[in-house]
Amino acid sequence: MSLILAENLTKHYGLVQAVDNLSLEVAEDSVIGLIGPNGAGKTTTIKMILGLLRPDKGQVKVFDQNPWDNPNLSSHIGVVHEKAFFPAHQNVLNYLERVCRIFGVPEPRAKEVLQLVNLEEASGRKIKALSAGMLQKFAIAHALIHEPKLIVADEMTANLDPLARSALLDIVLRLHKDEKVTFLLSSHILPELSRVCDSVAIMNRGKVWAFGELEELYEKFSAKTVRITTDQPEKLAELVKTLSYVENVSTDSRGISVKVTEGKEDNLYEDTPKLARKGGAKILGIESGSTSLEELYRQVVTQEGEKQP
Amino acid sequence: MKKGKPFLEIFASALHEDYRFPVLEIFAFLYALGTFAFANLADFRFASTEAMAYFLVSSLMGIPLFIFLILVFKNIAYGLGGDLEKGTIQTFLSYPLKRRNILTTKLLSALGVALLLFFGIQLVALIVLAPGVVLSNVGVVLLAYVANSGFVFLLTAIILLVTLFIRKGGVALIVGIILWFALGIASSLVMFIASITGSALPLQIVALLNPSTALSAHYGGLQLVLLNIVWEPTLTEAAFYVVGNYAIVAFVFFLAYYYFSRRLSI
Numbered sequence A: 001m002s003l004i005l006a007e008n009l010t011k012h013y014g015l016v017q018a019v020d021n022l023s024l025e026v027a028e029d030s031v032i033g034l035i036g037p038n039g040a041g042k043t044t045t046i047k048m049i050l051g052l053l054r055p056d057k058g059q060v061k062v063f064d065q066n067p068w069d070n071p072n073l074s075s076h077i078g079v080v081h082e083k084a085f086f087p088a089h090q091n092v093l094n095y096l097e098r099v100c101r102i103f104g105v106p107e108p109r110a111k112e113v114l115q116l117v118n119l120e121e122a123s124g125r126k127i128k129a130l131s132a133g134m135l136q137k138f139a140i141a142h143a144l145i146h147e148p149k150l151i152v153a154d155e156m157t158a159n160l161d162p163l164a165r166s167a168l169l170d171i172v173l174r175l176h177k178d179e180k181v182t183f184l185l186s187s188h189i190l191p192e193l194s195r196v197c198d199s200v201a202i203m204n205r206g207k208v209w210a211f212g213e214l215e216e217l218y219e220k221f222s223a224k225t226v227r228i229t230t231d232q233p234e235k236l237a238e239l240v241k242t243l244s245y246v247e248n249v250s251t252d253s254r255g256i257s258v259k260v261t262e263g264k265e266d267n268l269y270e271d272t273p274k275l276a277r278k279g280g281a282k283i284l285g286i287e288s289g290s291t292s293l294e295e296l297y298r299q300v301v302t303q304e305g306e307k308q309p
Numbered sequence B: 001m002k003k004g005k006p007f008l009e010i011f012a013s014a015l016h017e018d019y020r021f022p023v024l025e026i027f028a029f030l031y032a033l034g035t036f037a038f039a040n041l042a043d044f045r046f047a048s049t050e051a052m053a054y055f056l057v058s059s060l061m062g063i064p065l066f067i068f069l070i071l072v073f074k075n076i077a078y079g080l081g082g083d084l085e086k087g088t089i090q091t092f093l094s095y096p097l098k099r100r101n102i103l104t105t106k107l108l109s110a111l112g113v114a115l116l117l118f119f120g121i122q123l124v125a126l127i128v129l130a131p132g133v134v135l136s137n138v139g140v141v142l143l144a145y146v147a148n149s150g151f152v153f154l155l156t157a158i159i160l161l162v163t164l165f166i167r168k169g170g171v172a173l174i175v176g177i178i179l180w181f182a183l184g185i186a187s188s189l190v191m192f193i194a195s196i197t198g199s200a201l202p203l204q205i206v207a208l209l210n211p212s213t214a215l216s217a218h219y220g221g222l223q224l225v226l227l228n229i230v231w232e233p234t235l236t237e238a239a240f241y242v243v244g245n246y247a248i249v250a251f252v253f254f255l256a257y258y259y260f261s262r263r264l265s266i
Helices: A042-049 A092-103 A108-116 A132-144 A162-179 A190-196 A214-222 A233-240 A265-279 A293-307 B006-018 B023-037 B049-086 B088-092 B099-129 B131-136 B138-166 B169-197 B201-209 B212-219 B222-230 B235-263
Strands: A002-013 A016-027 A031-035 A057-062 A077-080 A150-154 A182-186 A199-204 A207-213 A225-230 A246-251 A255-260 A283-288
Touching: A002 A042, A016 A042, A016 A057, A016 A182, A016 A207, A031 A042, A031 A190, A031 A293, A042 A057, A042 A150, A042 A182, A077 A132, A092 A108, A092 A132, A092 B006, A108 A132, A132 A150, A132 A162, A162 A182, A162 A190, A182 A190, A190 A293, A199 A214, A199 A293, A207 A214, A207 A293, A214 A293, A225 A233, A225 A265, A225 A293, A233 A246, A233 A255, A233 A265, A246 A293, A255 A265, A255 A293, A265 A283, B006 B049, B006 B099, B023 B049, B023 B099, B049 B088, B049 B099, B049 B131, B049 B138, B049 B169, B049 B212, B099 B131, B099 B138, B099 B235, B131 B138, B138 B169, B138 B212, B138 B235, B169 B201, B201 B212, B201 B235, B212 B235
Parallel strands: A031 A182, A031 A199, A077 A150, A150 A182
Antiparallel strands: A002 A016, A002 A057, A199 A207, A225 A255, A225 A283, A246 A255
């Protein structure tokens, strides 16, 4: 069963096309990552899914209902916005107890969720006195309060320190495993998503450029790619580009990713050390295929970008 | 999961934000000061006790209506505009409540409490200052309240609509203040045009926006002698302008609700 079904969504802000004919399906009991650079259209997509924005074209169904002004859905969805804001002058615990009353949940649940996100020590503070990281934890506690079946989170781990991020991802995994909660998570921090997501949608320029299970995507986009870690990526990239079987080279601060003609990977393994010696670059490692979501993301953006008009 | 109370809780939350100490106390003091200090109990040598009742109410309402308008600027332009700008409304929209009800909770807090306070103090003032005049002219007193509030309600509705369009607290506040001054200047200009042309039409247009003009013209107040030169509406005609004004107010509020419920992207 699909909890979210978006079909051909299009949204403009004036002349800027934020989302372009986007389709996305989030199945029940899955954890989907929505990744993409700034301005890719992730937040706009999430807002249309939550019924905060009307699409110019296309339609979105959540739990098989139109999310626009639909209070019936609120009891099933937990939301964490990129920039969370709450009535600033209210006390943390008092406000969560108020939210319990809004949803008809027993008030002790407020303390439970504060413990879950490790924010009990701030329960007596005013919301406006919370630090950015604490506010983010508060937003997560707020989203969990009514035990929703679906959690939609836009940059959920923003502002959190590494330990808090890790703890939060443990919560995501536990809720997914034990309580079958479905997640749609957007994030820039790709290693985190690869830890919790079973599928990802890679967005760029308002479109989903790739969508599927992580293993499938690795298979599709990285099979003919070799990752070379080096101390001089730019120089090595120039040299590798001269090889006739090399189709594409992308660089970053730690190395290069080389896409080769099918069956030529072994040639690259042989030729690269020679080229590196010639150019005075040091090879620190060579491995086949993508080993990280970050690398997969780079491959998708490079390969699909070439196909875009 | 039992049924929650989203309307009451969001209303309580809005009250907490709009009237945190000492906002309510300060405005209650200003209302009382404005009501009692500017009450005009002098013998105006009016033609009737109805006219006297009308101008007594007008004098009691003048400054408090201005204070009410400051609360509207604070709670709607700055408050609701800020909630839209920062994203607090986004949080409220994740609760099981229709958009129109969320707007109602905000308006009940922003306007309802301010009006209760306003009319409470007015009632006390009427009973203390001139019980005889009030009791013998209850209809005129009520009509005077309705007519004198009309322009402020219209301005409130327009400020609400502008705030929803602008969605920025500070900007909505500035636009609201400019609007208030602009309407005041335009109103004076229209009266000037009426006095030099001798035509009642400009005054009738102003009376639709501010029905106290029609009632003042009817009772022939000293400050509006000029108006009587060109326009002397009957009480029924004055009441017609009151109804017309409230129809416009209702329409602008309807537009604001429609826009918030059906169109507003957050």
